Amino acid sequence: MKANNHVPVYVTIFSELRDRIVNGSLGPGEMLPSENELCAKYRASRETIRKGLKQLEQAGLIYSSPRRGYFVNTPQHNKFTLSFSQDIGNGEVRFKDIRIIRPTAEIQEALNIPSNRKVIAFYRGNYKGERQIGLEIKYVPYDRGLPTIEDEINFAVFPEAADAKATSFSYYTELNIQAVTASGEILSMLDCSPEDPLLLLKRTYITQSGEHIGYSKQYLIPPYGELHGVSGYVQKNTH
Amino acid sequence: MKANNHVPVYVTIFSELRDRIVNGSLGPGEMLPSENELCAKYRASRETIRKGLKQLEQAGLIYSSPRRGYFVNTPQHNKFTLSFSQDIGNGEVRFKDIRIIRPTAEIQEALNIPSNRKVIAFYRGNYKGERQIGLEIKYVPYDRGLPTIEDEINFAVFPEAADAKATSFSYYTELNIQAVTASGEILSMLDCSPEDPLLLLKRTYITQSGEHIGYSKQYLIPPYGELHGVSGYVQKNTH
DNA sequence: AAGTGGTCTAGACCACGTT
DNA sequence: ACGTGGTCTAGACCACTTT
Numbered sequence: 001m002k003a004n005n006h007v008p009v010y011v012t013i014f015s016e017l018r019d020r021i022v023n024g025s026l027g028p029g030e031m032l033p034s035e036n037e038l039c040a041k042y043r044a045s046r047e048t049i050r051k052g053l054k055q056l057e058q059a060g061l062i063y064s065s066p067r068r069g070y071f072v073n074t075p076q077h078n079k080f081t082l083s084f085s086q087d088i089g090n091g092e093v094r095f096k097d098i099r100i101i102r103p104t105a106e107i108q109e110a111l112n113i114p115s116n117r118k119v120i121a122f123y124r125g126n127y128k129g130e131r132q133i134g135l136e137i138k139y140v141p142y143d144r145g146l147p148t149i150e151d152e153i154n155f156a157v158f159p160e161a162a163d164a165k166a167t168s169f170s171y172y173t174e175l176n177i178q179a180v181t182a183s184g185e186i187l188s189m190l191d192c193s194p195e196d197p198l199l200l201l202k203r204t205y206i207t208q209s210g211e212h213i214g215y216s217k218q219y220l221i222p223p224y225g226e227l228h229g230v231s232g233y234v235q236k237n238t239h
Numbered sequence: 240m241k242a243n244n245h246v247p248v249y250v251t252i253f254s255e256l257r258d259r260i261v262n263g264s265l266g267p268g269e270m271l272p273s274e275n276e277l278c279a280k281y282r283a284s285r286e287t288i289r290k291g292l293k294q295l296e297q298a299g300l301i302y303s304s305p306r307r308g309y310f311v312n313t314p315q316h317n318k319f320t321l322s323f324s325q326d327i328g329n330g331e332v333r334f335k336d337i338r339i340i341r342p343t344a345e346i347q348e349a350l351n352i353p354s355n356r357k358v359i360a361f362y363r364g365n366y367k368g369e370r371q372i373g374l375e376i377k378y379v380p381y382d383r384g385l386p387t388i389e390d391e392i393n394f395a396v397f398p399e400a401a402d403a404k405a406t407s408f409s410y411y412t413e414l415n416i417q418a419v420t421a422s423g424e425i426l427s428m429l430d431c432s433p434e435d436p437l438l439l440l441k442r443t444y445i446t447q448s449g450e451h452i453g454y455s456k457q458y459l460i461p462p463y464g465e466l467h468g469v470s471g472y473v474q475k476n477t478h
Numbered sequence: 479a480a481g482t483g484g485t486c487t488a489g490a491c492c493a494c495g496t497t
Numbered sequence: 498a499c500g501t502g503g504t505c506t507a508g509a510c511c512a513c514t515t516t
Contacts, residue, residue, distance in 0.1 A: 008484080008485060008486090009485080009486075010485080010486090022447050023447075034500075034501065034502085035501080035502065036500080036501085044486080044487085045486060045487045045488065045489090046487090046488085046489095046502095047286070047486075047487075047488095048485080048486060048487080050502085050503090051485090051486090058297060064502065064503090065495095065501095065502085066493085066494075066495090066501075066502050066503065067493075067494045067495045067496085067500085067501045067502055067503090068494095068495065068496085068501070068502080069500095069501065069502080070502085077411075077412050078322060078323050079320060079321065079322050080320070080321040080322070080412075080414050080468075081318060081319070081320055081321070082318065082319040082320070082321040082414070082416075082468055083317060083318045083319070084317050171471065172469060172470060172471030173316050173319075173469065173470040173471050174467070174468075174469055175319050175321070175466075175467065175468040175469065175470065176465060176466070176467055176468075177321075177416065177438070177465060177466040177467075177468070178438065178461055178462075178464075178465050179418035179419070179436035179437050179438040179439075179459075179461060179464070180418070180436050180461070181434070181436050195420070195434055197418035197419050197420050197436035197437065198418050198436065199416065199417070199418040199438075200418075208261045208262075220418075222417055222418060222419070223417075225417075225418070226415060226416060226417050227414075227415070227416040228413070228414065228415055228416075229319075229321055229413075229414040229415075229416070230411060230412065230413055230414065231411060231412040231414065232410060232411030232412050247503080247504060247505090248504080248505075249504080249505090273481075273482065273483085274482075274483065275481080275482080283505080283506085284505060284506045284507065284508090285483095285506090285507085285508095286505075286506075286507095287504080287505060287506080289483085289484090290504090290505090303483065303484090304482095304483085305482075305483050305484065305512085305513075305514090306481085306482050306483055306484090306512070306513045306514045306515085307482070307483080307513095307514065307515085308481095308482065308483075309483085
């Protein structure tokens with residue numbers, strides 16, 4: 001049976017079950033009707049029903065337990081999808097300094113390297129107009145022939161800005177968020193006072209083969225240095 | 240053609256294409272072979288091929304453009320899936336105080352209420368053993384007959400701890416992360432100094448109908464108050 | 479005109495949980 | 498023994514893009 005306005009059948013199934021879960025008439029832990037029952041109810045083939053159920057599963061609303069049935073999930077509100085505020089993500093970046101240093105214990109651990117392996121440190125400032133809103137230091141192992149500084153910059157240090165075709169999905173990022181104050185050299189490179197609380201984002205760049213190709217510390221000054229996220233099932237308008 | 244060790248064909252398709260994308264032999268923006276070509280290559284039916292491609296799409300590696308083809312995505316590293324550290328998520332929570340207050344401008348805006356609408360404020364401490372690692376204040380509109388304080392606590396203030404069957408997916412959470420220092424009353428309820436930088440998590444609880452049912456401010460003390468996240472495509476072992 | 483992805487069907491076999 | 502979800506097939510029609 002076709003739905004009315006060119007709405008695919010599986011979307012109808014998804015929507016109706018989603019509504020029942022969202023409004024509570026299907027509560028967490030409850031079992032959904034079996035695929036065959038839904039086939040009968042919607043007069044659709046099993047694959048079509050499964051398509052709708054798959055969407056619910058991917059939205060995090062249900063899970064399937066093979067040979068038992070589908071069940072409503074218990075909502076998770078301690079996991080968030082986080083994105084950077086526009087100011088940081090789209091703001092201006094200015095080069096500040098570049099150094100070759102001995103790794104601190106922190107950097108050794110983050111990059112998984114011995115103490116005698118030197119590291120290149122890149123200093124960049126985040127700006128919004130003339131106002132500095134952050135400072136980012138990226139550390140990259142200094143090694144393997146070192147093609148040229150330029151190549152290192154393009155492909156290892158700032159992969160997000162480099163030729164996307166070359167970097168691809170070859171790495172992912174681990175993120176750690178802390179609140180800190182700045183001191184010493186860091187403070188002098190930031191436009192703030194010693195008592196100002198800052199967000200510190202530590203990121204480790206890891207290839208799919210497990211190699212740690214970079215480590216960065218980014219200091220963000222309030223009120224620009226804010227992060228935003230959402231958790232749970234956010235209602236989306238049909239795109 | 241069946242795969243070797245009971246590995247579904249669509250998983251094989253997913254894995255092989257994923258590897259080609261991850262190792263760069265299929266770069267961002269490149270078009271994948273068409274479904275029909277993949278059908279021929281893997282000697283599988285079109286729906287099976289589509290299943291594998293769907294997985295790649297949901298992993299964020301590719302996207303499909305109807306009537307044109309499938310294309311490799313450009314990786315996004317400014318979106319993170321974030322979760323709380325174990326200490327916070329699994330730590331102990333102790334009740335501290337409960338008050339009925341006039342909403343500040345901040346709370347009015349967060350809860351979307353007028354200034355004459357009173358608010359219940361719940362104060363809770365996060366502990367790890369005897370060490371306090373955080374303070375959370377939840378604000379809930381004081382209204383609609385007020386069933387009993389207990390009900391408010393169970394179903395509006397601490398839904399994550401209440402009967403899951405009653406709360407369901409009826410709300411989602413918006414999160415904001417800042418770095419701050421504590422002062423005045425907040426400071427006195429926290430086990431830290433005025434100059435200690437703290438993480439401040441502001442959360443707004445929103446029902447699917449758009450109603451703002453709660454607002455909370457959680458202060459976290461380093462080094463326990465840390466957040467962790469990942470971005471990009473993280474290799475997972477087949478569970 | 480040929481090719482593409484989007485939707486859908488009506489079957490099939492399997493492994494396993496429940497009764 | 499029966500029901501369940503997991504996998505898979507070989508078709509079909511559609512709307513649209515590309516050539």
